[in-house]
Amino acid sequence: MVTIRAQDISVRLGRHPAVDGVTLALEPGQLVGIIGPNGAGKSTLIRALLGLTKLVGGEIEIDGSPAARLSRQEIARRIAYLPQGQTLHWPLLVERLVALGRMPHLGPLSRLSPHDEALVDAALARADVLHLKGRVATELSGGERARVLLARALAVGAPGLIADEPLAALDPGHQIDVMDLLKAEASAGSLVVTVLHDLGMAARYCDRLLLMDKGKLVADGAPLEVLTEQSLAEVYGISACIEPDRDWPLILPTGRIKD
Numbered sequence: 712m713v714t715i716r717a718q719d720i721s722v723r724l725g726r727h728p729a730v731d732g733v734t735l736a737l738e739p740g741q742l743v744g745i746i747g748p749n750g751a752g753k754s755t756l757i758r759a760l761l762g763l764t765k766l767v768g769g770e771i772e773i774d775g776s777p778a779a780r781l782s783r784q785e786i787a788r789r790i791a792y793l794p795q796g797q798t799l800h801w802p803l804l805v806e807r808l809v810a811l812g813r814m815p816h817l818g819p820l821s822r823l824s825p826h827d828e829a830l831v832d833a834a835l836a837r838a839d840v841l842h843l844k845g846r847v848a849t850e851l852s853g854g855e856r857a858r859v860l861l862a863r864a865l866a867v868g869a870p871g872l873i874a875d876e877p878l879a880a881l882d883p884g885h886q887i888d889v890m891d892l893l894k895a896e897a898s899a900g901s902l903v904v905t906v907l908h909d910l911g912m913a914a915r916y917c918d919r920l921l922l923m924d925k926g927k928l929v930a931d932g933a934p935l936e937v938l939t940e941q942s943l944a945e946v947y948g949i950s951a952c953i954e955p956d957r958d959w960p961l962i963l964p965t966g967r968i969k970d
């Protein structure tokens with residue numbers, strides 16, 4: 712189990728506050744989506760929660776300890792991180808790349824144990840990339856590479872997972888697979904947070920949504936509390952069809968609101 716608390720945190724990038732006075736608590740067992748327009752501060756917020764970005768104000772606690780006092784490795788063992796659209800620079804075999812997910816658990820000179828190898832294979836299977844073993848990761852398609860990087864995050868075996876736009880390069884079937892997987896992780900007691908642009912997926916799968924706008928957390932609650940005609944108009948400048956009374960809430964952006 713892992714918990715994260717942020718109290719009034721702010722991050723400045725360049726001249727502007729990228730995150731501006733955000734307070735939140737993240738608990739295990741829920742799938743939490745972070746949504747908001749381009750540049751709203753979503754990626755910066757999650758990097759801050761992981762202790763990867765310097766704060767200009769506020770405090771973050773991971774499992775009750777100030778994040779600033781935890782080492783990178785201690786945080787990496789507790790919370791796996793799938794960054795946004797990573798470029799790969801090294802022509803590693805897929806299984807070697809996914810095995811890097813075990814690094815937070817290994818000493819500097821230690822090798823993968825049979826247990827580590829089994830976790831790597833399980834992660835490859837869960838991300839539907841077992842068949843890509845033996846391929847060079849830099850020679851994969853965008854969606855294949857995205858799923859291999861998801862497998863690397865799963866291979867950490869951490870009680871927390873933060874994924875930044877994990878659906879970006881995926882076909883509709885694999886988008887559903889990944890959302891099912893994130894939901895299953897949360898239902899099994901993990902802390903799972905994901906940045907999403909697909910409001911339909913966010914409404915269908917997430918237990919809680921955090922809506923960011925201009926660095927601020929402007930709404931935090933159940934999908935239908937957060938995704939209202941008013942909030943979509945104010946934050947995204949769009950109109951949308953909202954149908955709450957289906958098996959799951961349906962949100963379909965329908966147009967841009969002109970000034």
Ligand SMILES: Nc1ncnc2c1ncn2[C@@H]1O[C@H](COP(=O)(O)OP(=O)(O)OP(=O)(O)O)[C@@H](O)[C@H]1O
Nearest residue numbers: 724725726729747748749750751752753754755756
């Ligand atoms: N290295 C940087 N230097 C200066 N400004 C930056 C830097 N990185 C990000 N920013 C700015 O910080 C703000 C927040 O960026 P961030 O990447 O967190 O947004 P986001 O909500 O994740 O956007 P997107 O949906 O486009 O991925 C943006 O205005 C961005 O231009």
